[in-house]
Amino acid sequence: xxTPKLELVNVRKDFSDGSVAAVDGVDLTVTxxxxxxxxxxxxxxxxxxxxxxxxxxxxxxxxxxxxGVSVVGVxxxxxxxxxxxxxxxxxxxxxxxxxxAFGLEVRGRPKAxxxxxxxxxxxxxxxxxxxxxxxxxxxxxxxxRVAIGRTLVTRPAILLLxxxxxxxxxxxxxxxxxxxxxxxxxIGLTIxxxxxxxxxxxxxxxxxxxxxxxxxxxxxxTSDVYDRPDHVFVAxxxxxxxxxxxxGQLMSAAGDMVFRRESLVIPxxxxxxxxxxxxxxxxIRPEALTxxxxxxxxxxxxxxxxxxRGPEAVVTVDLGAASLKVLAPARGRPMEGDRVGVALxxxxxxxxxxxxGRRLAL
Amino acid sequence: xxxxxxxxxxxxxxxFAGVTRTFRGAAALEDVSFQVPEGSFTVLLGAAGAGKTTxxxxxxxxxxxxSGLVAIGGRDAGGLEPxxxxxxMIFDNLAxxxxxxxxxxxxxxxxxxxxxxxxxxxRVTEIAATLxxxxxLQRLPRTxxxxxxxxxxxxxxxxRAPKLFLLxxxxxxxxxxxxxxxRAELKRLQRELGHAFLLATPDFAEAMAIADxxxxxxxxxxxxxxxxxxxxxxxxxxxxxxxxxxxxxxxxPVTLADGGLVRxxxxxxxVPPDLAARLAAAGGTxxxxxxxxxxxxADARTAPLRATLADVEPLxxxxxxxxxAPDGTALRLVVEAAVARGLAPGAPLGLALETAPMxxxxxxxGRRLA
Numbered sequence: 001x002x003t004p005k006l007e008l009v010n011v012r013k014d015f016s017d018g019s020v021a022a023v024d025g026v027d028l029t030v031t032x033x034x035x036x037x038x039x040x041x042x043x044x045x046x047x048x049x050x051x052x053x054x055x056x057x058x059x060x061x062x063x064x065x066x067x068g069v070s071v072v073g074v075x076x077x078x079x080x081x082x083x084x085x086x087x088x089x090x091x092x093x094x095x096x097x098x099x100x101a102f103g104l105e106v107r108g109r110p111k112a113x114x115x116x117x118x119x120x121x122x123x124x125x126x127x128x129x130x131x132x133x134x135x136x137x138x139x140x141x142x143x144x145r146v147a148i149g150r151t152l153v154t155r156p157a158i159l160l161l162x163x164x165x166x167x168x169x170x171x172x173x174x175x176x177x178x179x180x181x182x183x184x185x186x187i188g189l190t191i192x193x194x195x196x197x198x199x200x201x202x203x204x205x206x207x208x209x210x211x212x213x214x215x216x217x218x219x220x221x222t223s224d225v226y227d228r229p230d231h232v233f234v235a236x237x238x239x240x241x242x243x244x245x246x247x248g249q250l251m252s253a254a255g256d257m258v259f260r261r262e263s264l265v266i267p268x269x270x271x272x273x274x275x276x277x278x279x280x281x282x283x284i285r286p287e288a289l290t291x292x293x294x295x296x297x298x299x300x301x302x303x304x305x306x307x308x309r310g311p312e313a314v315v316t317v318d319l320g321a322a323s324l325k326v327l328a329p330a331r332g333r334p335m336e337g338d339r340v341g342v343a344l345x346x347x348x349x350x351x352x353x354x355x356x357g358r359r360l361a362l
Numbered sequence: 363x364x365x366x367x368x369x370x371x372x373x374x375x376x377x378f379a380g381v382t383r384t385f386r387g388a389a390a391l392e393d394v395s396f397q398v399p400e401g402s403f404t405v406l407l408g409a410a411g412a413g414k415t416t417x418x419x420x421x422x423x424x425x426x427x428x429s430g431l432v433a434i435g436g437r438d439a440g441g442l443e444p445x446x447x448x449x450x451m452i453f454d455n456l457a458x459x460x461x462x463x464x465x466x467x468x469x470x471x472x473x474x475x476x477x478x479x480x481x482x483x484x485r486v487t488e489i490a491a492t493l494x495x496x497x498x499l500q501r502l503p504r505t506x507x508x509x510x511x512x513x514x515x516x517x518x519x520x521x522r523a524p525k526l527f528l529l530x531x532x533x534x535x536x537x538x539x540x541x542x543x544x545r546a547e548l549k550r551l552q553r554e555l556g557h558a559f560l561l562a563t564p565d566f567a568e569a570m571a572i573a574d575x576x577x578x579x580x581x582x583x584x585x586x587x588x589x590x591x592x593x594x595x596x597x598x599x600x601x602x603x604x605x606x607x608x609x610x611x612x613x614x615p616v617t618l619a620d621g622g623l624v625r626x627x628x629x630x631x632x633v634p635p636d637l638a639a640r641l642a643a644a645g646g647t648x649x650x651x652x653x654x655x656x657x658x659x660a661d662a663r664t665a666p667l668r669a670t671l672a673d674v675e676p677l678x679x680x681x682x683x684x685x686x687a688p689d690g691t692a693l694r695l696v697v698e699a700a701v702a703r704g705l706a707p708g709a710p711l712g713l714a715l716e717t718a719p720m721x722x723x724x725x726x727x728g729r730r731l732a
Contacts, residue, residue: 041537042508174610178673196537202678223699226678237539239678287679305546307571310594310607311655314571330591 003068005190006030006053006158011062013048013214022048023059024214030158035184035191036219037201040211040237046194049211050160053192054083066157082151083160090146092136096127099135099146103154121149124183141176148183161193165200177203198238202226210234228350232357235283235350241314243283246322247354250282251275264321266299269346279354286314286327288348291334297341303334317342373436374399375526375558376421381430383416389582390416394430396577396587398526398560403552405573406562409605413582414562418528421560422451435525449526450519458503458514464490465499468517489517492551509540516548520555527552529561533568545572566606570594578602596721600728603651603721609675609682609694611651616722618646626650626715628689629667633717640722640731648731651721654682657695658714665712669693674702685711 006029013023023045030036038046051057053064055076064071071079090099100118109117122128125145130138135146144164151159164180165173181204183189195201201208202222209219210233217231229235235243248261250273257273259266259282266282294300304323305316313333315326317340324342334340351360376398383391391413398404406414419425420432423444432439434447458467465486466473472482490496493513498506506514512532519527532548533541549572552559563569569576570590578586578593586598597603603611617625618641624633633641641648662668669685672692681702685693693713705711722731 041539174608177675181673181675196539198538199677203675222676222678223703226699240542242539285679305549307546308590308594309567309570310591311653330594 002032004029004065005032005034005067006192007063007065007068008049008053009063009065011049011052011059011064013045013052013057014060021045021060021214023052026062026211026214026216028209028216028219030190030192032190033184033188034207035189035193035205037205037208038192038194038211039196039198039201039208041196044211045214046211047162050083050162050192050194053079053158054081054160055079056083080157081160082154082156082158083162084144084147084151084164085162090135090143090150092134094135095131096122096133096135096138096146097131100131100149100153103150107154117153121153124152124187125149125179141173144176145179148180152183152189158190158192161191163195164193165195165197173200180204198240202238210237212237228359229283230359232281232283232352232359235352239285239287241286241325241327243285243350244289244322244324245352246282246324247279248282248321249278250280250351262321264319266344268349270349276360280360281352281354281357283350283352284324284344284348286325288345289324289326290343291315291317291326291328292341292343294339294341297343299343300339300341303336303338303340306333306336308333315340373433375402375435376560377431377433377436378417378421379431379433381417381420381427381432383420383425384428391420391427391582394579394582394584396584398558399575400558401556402574403549403559403561403572404575404577405569406560406577406579407564407566407569407573407605408562408579409564411581412564412579414564414579415530416582417579418451418530418560418562421526422449422528423447424451447526448524449528450522450524451528451530452515452519452532453530458511458518460503463500463502464495464506464510464514464517467503467514468499468521471518471522485521486517489520492554493517493520507540508536509544512536512544513547516551520551523557525557527557527559527561529559531563532561534563534565541568542571548572567608570606578605580605595719596730597651598730600649600651600723600730603723603730607653609654609696611653612657612693613723614650614652614691614693615725616641616648616650618642624650624717627667627669627687627691627693627713629687629713631666631715631717633720637717637720637722644722644724644731647725648722649725649728651723651730652693652715653719654694654696656716656719657693658716659695659697659701660712660714662710662712665714667713667715669711669713671705671707671709671711673707674705676702685713 008026008028011023011026012021014021026049040046052059097118100121101114104114104117122131165176205222208222208225209216212233218225218234226238246261248259251260252275257268257270259268301318303315304318307314311330312327313330315328316323353360374397379395381391381394408414420427423442468486469482490499495510495513498510503511533544545568573590576590576593585602594606614627619625622632622638623630669687672686673684675682679699680696681699683695683697724731
């Protein structure tokens, strides 16, 4: 088995006041050529994790290895990792060529080598015709490309990106996402990046590590994180809108399994399930629900909110003890106040432990 | 003789009529007219630099128009100071007093007006409950989450109960997920309170989710005023079509052929008669706007359009495919993620095109052909 490019073993970072851990026992292995996204809300510890990989912060305990060698204690500049921030850090008074050359020049590389490396990176980024332009004349996505190019030119073992696209406008962000995916496939870069934007994570990463409260809740292939969330937080964080989550009980009623919360009873049509004591969290994606005529089902109620999305609309239906969000086609969508029924695909139900938040094996 | 503008209940909370504002010879706003009806959630949608903030500043009285009229509640606001306009403005930086608790931040507009402490306490408590921030009233802003700070800022604006709220990208500095939650909450609040909201944003998804009416502006001019679904289905021009919707709309040249057929992306498709008529009226050629969801994969042997797969972008449950038609046209469509996983780059694909929702744009002006 080949050595992983990057390994984090039980990495912990306590806040200076010792109250809570910013990063609370993180394990992560990244193989060569892989792209892993650290996804989570602000304050979840993802940027602190990235900073520890770079060396800008030191872990309180735990091990960080690059190519099998511990880098704990190695100064930030000597870890052979490249970090790109969201605020570019491009020297706007310099030309693009100068910016790209900067990292190598400060390392005292021979002029000819620098020129060659700059030409290669410019070619890779499609910026050969911009080399003589002042960075101040560039647009947001071009600046971001220069920032990435400045890092690439030093040939880092790992490229680390901190919210690389969050400062860009929608169209530029889309273009940059394509660009990054092209770079990944062309030069087989190992990339770890931090984002709070699930679309960014889903569209760029091979695997996603979803973080909350300093812990990795799940690390898995992008489709698995979405389709088979291990933790209720993961289910609540991915999806647009995220999974419907309702607390209640799993019980048997007249021989069939139902989910119950107060007056709300959802037949599960799942003979494979067993009743269980204690509270559970019932989860179903808005995409797995469909709207049906109200008289066709006991699961019916008034529409309280309709959010148009263009091709579809997010329709919130008040079922009494809980509201469910349904992703419905824009054409034929109901109006607020209409009474509608909700039908669900039993195969897509996910259940989580009410106390642990972990997904229940069914 | 013109009657003076008067306050009456039917008057919009805010009206711009032919407002122009020029900075150093360059027009920031040009002949801008729109209304924010009483109790409506109106969204000013536009890219950075389109004139959104200038519009809000003029509405607030922080800046004045060079020409044109601004009316608040049916009254000419020309001579009104910002403080006399009965409106609240919320910016994206959520500037709270860092050394004051949540309670005192929300209470500050009433403290300035010397409202009795008992009344202040009652109103702050009520607003905090509506905003679901009762738990942060005794805390300082730095210990609050972004969403909590956002709501405290909102609470401070709400406490005065103004008739009109102006919000300048109030959610732009927040996490993606929180932004989606809070925009639904903003809408709920606006409904419950019944005040008129004018919110500026560059994010079309945000605009679609919360607006009763969207005012789309570009380069200082109003491009279109419509409800969200109309803006999406019938954009006023090519640029509006591209600005609204993700993945972006496909813009493809089309030519009228015989028998109600249209040549598109190297293939032939049948179109509804009204579409053919519009195309004929435009001289037989136009640019078609095709939303990604109106293209679908179909059997390559029988499909009207052929293409090869160029790129797959995963989007969770769905994936965006970019395909290349035989004539070189690139098309984007959205398919189930599971379908996309079974496709290899370069794979030959068949495409079906739903032509009824297709929109046509004039090849030179970019205006939608109606």
